[in-house]
Amino acid sequence: MEQTLTNSIQDYLKNIYELTENGESASTNALASRLNVKPASVTGMVQKLASAKPALVEYQKHQGVTLTDDGKKAALEVIRHHRLLEAWLVQTLGYTWDEVHAEAEKLEHVISEDFERRIAAAMGHPLRDPHGELIPTADLQMPLDDSTPLSSLRPGQFGKIEYVKASEAELLRYLENLGLIPGADIEVKDHSPFDHNLTIKMGRKSVVLGLNITSKIYVKES
Amino acid sequence: MEQTLTNSIQDYLKNIYELTENGESASTNALASRLNVKPASVTGMVQKLASAKPALVEYQKHQGVTLTDDGKKAALEVIRHHRLLEAWLVQTLGYTWDEVHAEAEKLEHVISEDFERRIAAAMGHPLRDPHGELIPTADLQMPLDDSTPLSSLRPGQFGKIEYVKASEAELLRYLENLGLIPGADIEVKDHSPFDHNLTIKMGRKSVVLGLNITSKIYVKES
DNA sequence: AATATATTTTAGTCAAGACTAAATATTTTG
DNA sequence: CAAAATATTTAGTCTTGACTAAAATATATT
Ligand SMILES: [Mn+2]
Ligand SMILES: [Mn+2]
Ligand SMILES: [Mn+2]
Ligand SMILES: [Mn+2]
Numbered sequence: 001m002e003q004t005l006t007n008s009i010q011d012y013l014k015n016i017y018e019l020t021e022n023g024e025s026a027s028t029n030a031l032a033s034r035l036n037v038k039p040a041s042v043t044g045m046v047q048k049l050a051s052a053k054p055a056l057v058e059y060q061k062h063q064g065v066t067l068t069d070d071g072k073k074a075a076l077e078v079i080r081h082h083r084l085l086e087a088w089l090v091q092t093l094g095y096t097w098d099e100v101h102a103e104a105e106k107l108e109h110v111i112s113e114d115f116e117r118r119i120a121a122a123m124g125h126p127l128r129d130p131h132g133e134l135i136p137t138a139d140l141q142m143p144l145d146d147s148t149p150l151s152s153l154r155p156g157q158f159g160k161i162e163y164v165k166a167s168e169a170e171l172l173r174y175l176e177n178l179g180l181i182p183g184a185d186i187e188v189k190d191h192s193p194f195d196h197n198l199t200i201k202m203g204r205k206s207v208v209l210g211l212n213i214t215s216k217i218y219v220k221e222s
Numbered sequence: 223m224e225q226t227l228t229n230s231i232q233d234y235l236k237n238i239y240e241l242t243e244n245g246e247s248a249s250t251n252a253l254a255s256r257l258n259v260k261p262a263s264v265t266g267m268v269q270k271l272a273s274a275k276p277a278l279v280e281y282q283k284h285q286g287v288t289l290t291d292d293g294k295k296a297a298l299e300v301i302r303h304h305r306l307l308e309a310w311l312v313q314t315l316g317y318t319w320d321e322v323h324a325e326a327e328k329l330e331h332v333i334s335e336d337f338e339r340r341i342a343a344a345m346g347h348p349l350r351d352p353h354g355e356l357i358p359t360a361d362l363q364m365p366l367d368d369s370t371p372l373s374s375l376r377p378g379q380f381g382k383i384e385y386v387k388a389s390e391a392e393l394l395r396y397l398e399n400l401g402l403i404p405g406a407d408i409e410v411k412d413h414s415p416f417d418h419n420l421t422i423k424m425g426r427k428s429v430v431l432g433l434n435i436t437s438k439i440y441v442k443e444s
Numbered sequence: 445a446a447t448a449t450a451t452t453t454t455a456g457t458c459a460a461g462a463c464t465a466a467a468t469a470t471t472t473t474g
Numbered sequence: 475c476a477a478a479a480t481a482t483t484t485a486g487t488c489t490t491g492a493c494t495a496a497a498a499t500a501t502a503t504t
Contacts, residue, residue, distance in 0.1 A: 008491065028452055041492055043453055048491095062452060062499065092314065093340045103334055110328040118315045230461065250482055263462055265483055270460095284469060284482060446504085453498070463488075470481070 132163030
């Protein structure tokens with residue numbers, strides 16, 4: 001019997017994907033805090049996902065979880081929905097990039113595959129969402145990401161912003177006001193080694209950004 | 223404490239509204255069959271809705287339920303969502319009138335009030351959905367319905383179809399093929415008193431329709 | 445290596461919303 | 475109008491996905 005992917009399961013898988021994108025495993029606590037749920041609840045759900053047939057996660061006590069191939073497909077399906085929806089809310093209903101996330105978070109679980117196809121086609125099969133994040137393809141492959149966090153650049157390096165990995169509206173509005181949006185060209189002017197602040201120049205403006213911002217802005221070095 | 227309107231509660235309220243539009247009360251069995259749920263489950267939910275604060279339904283054992291003013295507002299909110307969504311799926315994504323219902327059924331519960339306003343504005347505040355059904359206004363009033371069921375017309379009477387109260391895809395395609403869609407002008411040519419069949423003429427075509435169809439087509443006599 | 449701290453798991457509860465089976469009420473009919 | 479048929483309610487159960495409190499394990503610090 002095929003496991004039903006409830007909203008809750010979809011959210012777990014999506015968040016496990018996002019935590020493990022770079023190889024590490026997702027810890028109980030990290031998942032709990034992203035999902036706004038207690039760690040004990042995560043353990044329960046993770047055990048269930050691990051013993052589902054087919055299994056959706058790989059799990060060993062105290063070692064965190066990683067997605068199985070089935071789990072990854074399911075996660076990418078949700079992420080594709082989310083990012084297509086965000087793009088489409090912006091393009092057709094005039095939402096701004098700081099407004100789309102909450103709406104997409106709810107819609108992602110309920111749209112049909114037909115709806116997914118229709119909005120993708122209507123937009124000409126976009127590659128990125130309004131934050132610049134890559135949209136998984138229709139056959140559920142995540143395109144290759146050739147960017148690095150801005151926090152890894154040093155004075156003298158130049159880059160173009162590819163995406164901003166953030167959903168909090170205030171941060172997004174702050175960045176937009178500064179012109180720190182996908183496509184923007186920036187130059188790193190200064191680095192303070194102890195607090196990890198970077199001084200960034202875009203056009204004629206400069207701004208000092210802390211690590212909690214620079215680690216969320218992904219750039220392509222140029 | 224304000225009652226949370228779960229998806230399930232929203233569906234109960236919507237269906238109670240539709241069953242009681244014409245004054246009667248909604249029976250346990252009728253609700254159960256619309257909601258694809260057992261009668262015992264309906265009794266349980268209805269008792270809960272009746273003792274919610276504020277109460278959403280009026281309930282007396284074995285007498286069925288009616289909506290309170292609060293329940294009615296909540297029902298109209300869901301119906302407004304549903305019908306706006308149907309209109310919008312047709313207008314912007316090329317859905318046909320037989321495809322929209324299932325999608326709207328899921329989306330109706332998750333869109334925000336902001337989304338509702340945006341699609342209403344984008345369509346110029348439409349009055350009717352793709353089936354011709356009236357859309358409750360933004361302040362949750364149901365506009366006056368000046369139509370009657372086609373089944374109440376008799377030979378010699380003329381009418382224009384205002385709406386079709388149906389969601390089954392096959393029936394809708396059948397009617398569309400016959401040209402029996404909102405706006406169509408029809409004439410009743412014959413009535414067979416025992417089986418309630420009506421012979422309907424539209425343009426140069428004629429068709430005999432049974433009561434289970436003519437009771438779902440609402441017309442304005444002309 | 446021993447202890448303190450942080451993380452994770454277990455065990456037991458709860459609420460929502462369905463279900464079945466049995467009891468009761470209402471309606472229809474001979 | 476009483477029996478039969480139909481409709482509704484009650485009582486008890488189940489699943490999902492949370493929660494708290496307590497126990498177990500892992501990691502960090504001395
Ligand atoms: Mn988002
Ligand atoms: Mn979600
Ligand atoms: Mn509909
Ligand atoms: Mn619904």
